Amino acid sequence: KGKGWMTEHLVQFQGFWLSPSSALKGVLFVQNHFKPQPSDIFLATSVKCGTTWFRALIYATMNRSNYSFNTHPLLYTGPHDCFPFLDAFIYQDYLISHSTSNNPPSPRLFATHIPYELLPKSMATSGCKFVHICREPKDVLVSTWLFMNKLRPKHLPPLSLDEAFQMFCEGVSHYGPYWDHVLGYWKASLEFPDNVLFIKYEDMKKEPLFHLKKLALFLGKPFTEKEEKEGVVQEILKLCSFDNLSNLEVNKTGILRYSSQIFVNNCYFFRKGEVGDWQNYLTDETVKQLDLITKHKLKGSGLTFGSSD
């Protein structure tokens, strides 16, 4: 049974809410056809948790010896076009051909929104690496609400924050319930720390240098002393910063082709890029409710977000 959410009805599949036109097809494709390789690296996020930012960071970190910063591909390629989105229909032929070819580029980089529980077990056991980014639920709600309203068909009135809030709290959001999505990767990071790196958007904002170095180490590309002295870590952070990326022509006017039906203006992926913008939208009452749900959902997991501590 579908539930209306922002742009289309979502359906519940194995405990998670997915859009039938893209996410569900993507999950089924991955479950039935995707062949992971031990060297694969996945950026796994919920929507609006920093996928764009970390795509750029991972791409720039992995390829730093191939490009100079003044002619870097990220200056003219949208972060989402730098490596494939595992669950996007548009990449499925590409994925099939690359997973059967004898010499795929290694490591292969992918982004995905698929919850950990919905991934085929072979991905967890074959040695693949996952970088999971999560974000304070209140910021996720506000960011998602504003983003989805931009994509909402013109003939429909914008969805109110109240409606979005109610559904989000019930767990109805793309790849939601949000908390379950986060918890899947959180638990996996505790169980398989060498394979799952768990980072909070807020922590990256607070201590970018520390977390980028940790990310590079996890990706198997630690920064050398020489690189650190030369300021390579800072260069990558500057290249991938909100101010830099959002002001590039490709991100102001470019369009991401997500599937044959879904096109998204690159500029929609850059709004404010700040921590705590929920304060400008949510009432005291909704904050209280959402914090309570977060506290309840995360209870006993060891994971906390800001005011749910």
Ligand code: A3P
């Ligand atoms: P806001 O709507 O709060 O501004 P995703 O990439 O997963 O769709 O997430 C989008 C969110 O990340 C948006 O949040 C967007 O502004 C923010 N964002 C995009 N690029 C960023 C960057 N380079 N640094 C920090 N935040 C960024």
